[in-house]
Amino acid sequence: MRHIQILPEEVSSQIAAGEVIERPASLLKELLENSLDAGATRISVEAKGAGKKFLRVSDDGHGMDPKDCEVCLGRHATSKISRLEDIARLDTFGFRGEALFAAAAVSRLTIATCARDAETGWKLEAVGGKVLSSAPAPAVAGTTVEVKDLFYNTPARLKFLKSDAFEKSRLSGVLEEAALANPHVHFTYKSEGRTSLRFEREPAAETLARDKQRLISVLGKELAQNLLPITAERLGFKLRMFVSPVDGLVATRNFQHWFVNRRPIEARILQQALYRAYGTYRSKDRHPVCIAHLDLSPDSFDVNVHPGKREIRFKSDREIFELISGLVTTALFKTQAQASASIVREPSPLYTYPSEPFLQLDTAPTQELAATASMPRWFTPPYRYLGQIERSYLVFEAAGGLFVLDQHAAAERILFEKFLRDLESGNLKSQKLMLPLAIDLPASAVQKVLSQKNRLSRLGFEVEPFGKTALHVLSVPILFRKAEELKEMTHRLLETLENPAGAASDVRHDAVATIACKAAVKAHDALSPEEALRLLEDLKECADGSACPHGRRTIFSLNREELARKFQRPGAPPL
Ligand code: ADP
Ligand code: MG
Numbered sequence: 001m002r003h004i005q006i007l008p009e010e011v012s013s014q015i016a017a018g019e020v021i022e023r024p025a026s027l028l029k030e031l032l033e034n035s036l037d038a039g040a041t042r043i044s045v046e047a048k049g050a051g052k053k054f055l056r057v058s059d060d061g062h063g064m065d066p067k068d069c070e071v072c073l074g075r076h077a078t079s080k081i082s083r084l085e086d087i088a089r090l091d092t093f094g095f096r097g098e099a100l101f102a103a104a105a106v107s108r109l110t111i112a113t114c115a116r117d118a119e120t121g122w123k124l125e126a127v128g129g130k131v132l133s134s135a136p137a138p139a140v141a142g143t144t145v146e147v148k149d150l151f152y153n154t155p156a157r158l159k160f161l162k163s164d165a166f167e168k169s170r171l172s173g174v175l176e177e178a179a180l181a182n183p184h185v186h187f188t189y190k191s192e193g194r195t196s197l198r199f200e201r202e203p204a205a206e207t208l209a210r211d212k213q214r215l216i217s218v219l220g221k222e223l224a225q226n227l228l229p230i231t232a233e234r235l236g237f238k239l240r241m242f243v244s245p246v247d248g249l250v251a252t253r254n255f256q257h258w259f260v261n262r263r264p265i266e267a268r269i270l271q272q273a274l275y276r277a278y279g280t281y282r283s284k285d286r287h288p289v290c291i292a293h294l295d296l297s298p299d300s301f302d303v304n305v306h307p308g309k310r311e312i313r314f315k316s317d318r319e320i321f322e323l324i325s326g327l328v329t330t331a332l333f334k335t336q337a338q339a340s341a342s343i344v345r346e347p348s349p350l351y352t353y354p355s356e357p358f359l360q361l362d363t364a365p366t367q368e369l370a371a372t373a374s375m376p377r378w379f380t381p382p383y384r385y386l387g388q389i390e391r392s393y394l395v396f397e398a399a400g401g402l403f404v405l406d407q408h409a410a411a412e413r414i415l416f417e418k419f420l421r422d423l424e425s426g427n428l429k430s431q432k433l434m435l436p437l438a439i440d441l442p443a444s445a446v447q448k449v450l451s452q453k454n455r456l457s458r459l460g461f462e463v464e465p466f467g468k469t470a471l472h473v474l475s476v477p478i479l480f481r482k483a484e485e486l487k488e489m490t491h492r493l494l495e496t497l498e499n500p501a502g503a504a505s506d507v508r509h510d511a512v513a514t515i516a517c518k519a520a521v522k523a524h525d526a527l528s529p530e531e532a533l534r535l536l537e538d539l540k541e542c543a544d545g546s547a548c549p550h551g552r553r554t555i556f557s558l559n560r561e562e563l564a565r566k567f568q569r570p571g572a573p574p575l
Contacts, residue, residue, distance in 0.1 A: 010105075013075065013129055014154055017102035019307040023161055024051025024150060025170035026308060030099035031145050032178045035059035036185070036262075037080065037092040038143060041201065043178075046190040050164035051150065051171050058144040063115040066122040070134055072111065073104045073126055088299040093263055098307065100145075105129040106157070107150045113143040128153050165451030172197060172444035176218050180291060181262040183214035196468055197443055208240055215242060215291055220440035220469050223255055223289055230331045234323070238295035243328060245335050246278065249286035251488045252495035254445060256290045260301065265312050273321045277328035281336075285492075285550065292324075383536075385529045394532045400572065403557035405536060407527060409548035411520035412513070414538045416549040419477075419512045423459065429478045430460035436472040437483055439490050443468050448497050449490060452507060456493075459511045477515055485518045513549035 007015075021027045028051065035043045038061025048054035064072060071077050078097030081087060087095060103109055104126045114121030114137070123137035151158040161167055168191060175189050179199045189197040199217055204210040208229060216224045227242035244250070258270050274290055275282070282288075302313045314320050383398035394405040422428040441449070446465055449456075456463055460477035473486055480486055489511065496510045527535070539545040539554060547553050560572035 010129070013101070013105040016075075016098070017105040018154070018157060020096075020098050020102040021106060021150075022308070023170065024055055024167055025174045027051070027055060027103055027147060027150065028057070028171055028174045029178075029308075030094075030103065031055075031057040031147075032174065033093035034099065034145075035061055035143065036178070036182060037094050038062045040142065040185065042186045044188045044190070045175060047168075047171055048192055050167040052158070052161070052167070053150075054146070054148050055150065056144060056146040058142065060142040063118070063141060063143050064113045064122070065115045065118060066120075066136070069111065069113050069122040069124055073100050073109070073124065073129070073131065075101045077101065087302075087304055090298045090303070091261075093309070095304075096307065096309075101129075103145075103147055103150075106154050107152065108148040110146045110148075111143065112137050112140070112146075114139045114141050116141055163451060165447060169444045169447035169451060172442075172447055176442050176444055177257060177264040180211075180214060180218050180257055181259045181264060181293070183210040211240055211291075211293060212242065219255060219289070219291075219442050222440035223250070223442075227289060227291075228331050228335055230327050232323075232327050236297040236300060237323070239292065239324075239327065241290070241292040241327070243274070243290045243292075243331070244288040246281040246332055249278075249282060249288055251285055251287070251491035252498070253287045254491070254494045254498055255442075256288070258290075258292050258294070260294045260296055260312055261298070262293070263303065263309070263312075265303075266310050267312060267314070269314065269317050269321050270324060273324035274328060276321075276325045277332060279329075281332065287495075385532050388527060388532065391526060394527065394535065396532075396536065398557075400560035401558055401563065403555055405532075405539070405555050406548075406553070407525070407532075407535060408520055409552050409554040410535055410539045410545075412516045412548040412550075413542055413545060413554055414535070415519050416513055416516035417542050417544075419515055423508070423512060428460050430462070430475045431478045432462075432475045433473065436464075436466070436474050437486055438466055439471045439473065439487055441469060441471055441490070445494055446471050448494060452493065452497065455507055456511070459508065461489075461511075480515070480518060485514075489514045489518075509549065516549060 020030065024047070028045065028047075032043065032045075035057060038059060040059035040061035042060045044058050046054070046056045068079065074097075076097040077100070078095060080092045080097075081090070081095045100109075100111070105128065108125075108127045110123065110125050112121060112123040119139060121137040121139050123133075123135055124131060125133045151161075171191070172189070175187060175197055179185075179187050179197075183202040185199075186201040187197065187199045188195060199214065202210040202213045202217075204213055208231060212224075212229065215227070218224075224242075226245060226248050228245055230239065230241040230243065232239045256271065256274070258265050258267060260267075270292070274288060278288055300315050302315075303309050303311075305311045305313055381398075383396045386395040386397055388394055388407075389404075392407060394407055396403050396405070419428060446469065449463060449471055450465060453463060460475065461473065462475035464472045464474060466472035471490065473490075476486060480489075492510055492514050493507065496507055545554060558566070564570075564572040
């Protein structure tokens with residue numbers, strides 16, 4: 001039996017630190033929150049070694065006097081609340097008094113600060129949570145926190161971090177969120193010695209206009225410009241929101257941000273409300289872009305759910321759900337009504353595609369239905385092609401039964417398996433574009449895609465950064481035809497990477513599935529009987545012909561017995 005012991009201070013503080021500071025990005029989030037709480041209007045951030053070697057946040061906020069500075073690294077040291085009830089009236093991001101304590105416990109930290117109009121400033125240095133020096137410093141208004149060698153004394157933590165490219169993208173992501181939520185603040189971000197992001201203070205006087213301007217600077221014109229604005233005001237509730245029109249959905253959930261009182265949060269209930277509004281306008285793999293700013297009275301939700309303060313709990317889930325989904329539904333409905341008269345433009349081709357038709361046929365086999373006593377299985381010939389319905393489904397008769405093929409899903413499955421084989425044997429050909437294609441994305445998304453550069457290149461995609469907020473695509477697998485398809489592929493990739501289980505094989509599966517989907521015959525394409533039969537034959541050759549790579553079924557059948565039952569016959573008539 002092991003005996004109980006009280007953990008030494010050093011160990012317990014390292015454990016506690018792990019909850020607040022998981023990675024450089026969570027440290028940055030805490031430091032930005034402190035600067036914003038101090039009323040900063042200019043914040044500059046600098047990171048080196050993906051934030052592990054060095055992370056510095058400087059602000060022009062109200063600073064601290066020497067007395068406060070001396071105690072700010074202590075456990076539960078906060079100027080923001082003094083009683084539990086204060087949380088219900090919270091108007092700051094911080095309140096737990098843990099962030100600086102936690103950061104100091106796992107790094108070499110320096111804090112230099114000077115209160116407004118004070119004659120001198122103060123500087124504190126700590127290593128592994130132990131204060132090494134505390135002394136007067138030059139009177140530079142505001143506060144600078146510098147964190148070096150994060151997790152130097154907790155190697156397990158350090159190992160748990162992902163690649164530098166990924167951690168950098170998380171850092172940019174945190175900065176982008178802070179920028180979206182605070183358009184009145186000027187942000188600069190230097191990464192590895194180069195200015196990586198810069199958001200000027202948005203000058204517009206009106207809040208919605210300011211939000212919109214900042215939105216465009218963060219997400220880029222392409223994603224931001226066509227969003228529908230929604231505003232509403234009720235007692236204790238204010239909403240400003242920007243969402244995709246129904247014809248502007250994208251292949252990733254990556255561009256959805258919710259802010260409650262400027263705090264970036266994750267709340268399933270809000271996302272569910274949004275998705276309910278899109279209802280039937282949306283297919284499974286399409287998602288709205290959504291930036292929503294909610295101002296709520298502090299007593300209508302609880303942020304003290306998680307040390308990272310990313311989750312909140314609403315007092316009335318039902319009410320907020322109905323409100324959001326109702327407002328979005330109305331906005332979508334209104335624009336749908338207006339748009340019904342407008343013209344749909346086809347995206348322009350990226351380059352000319354060798355116009356060989358999908359699934360070339362050599363013969364025109366005519367299959368006769370023969371009388372066999374064997375079990376009617378869809379893959380057992382002979383069968384007869386009866387025709388196409390809805391210009392999407394192919395109907396066949398086989399041994400007295402009937403089966404229906406979804407032509408798009410079937411073609412996708414066939415091509416998916418072919419491309420995987422081609423990829424494995426090195427036959428998936430890539431083609432250089434005449435002009436690189438620029439895809440506008442937030443910097444964090446550009447970095448996320450670039451973190452997969454090698455993997456993408458094995459799939460036939462050559463990508464490069466173009467400026468800070470765009471990606472240049474230089475080569476693509478030969479099957480891509482349109483700029484829109486490439487954008488979709490990029491968004492889909494972001495979606496896969498977002499998923500914590502998004503392993504290497506998923507990226508590959510996803511990319512190949514997208515290529516297959518794009519190259520596959522579409523629903524609404526007219527097919528000749530020969531093409532229909534060929535599709536069926538090819539599907540039979542597939543390792544898993546029953547579903548498309550996205551998991552939709554390709555075929556459904558009614559055998560003789562089932563048909564007979566439908567007509568309340570005692571049994572199938574003899575063949
Ligand atoms: P919390 O934000 O929950 O209060 P922190 O550990 O993040 O806890 O910060 C402790 C205290 O240090 C804050 O309450 C605040 O008084 C002070 N502080 C931290 N960062 C700054 C800053 N950038 N400007 C002014 N004061 C700061
Ligand atoms: Mg704080």
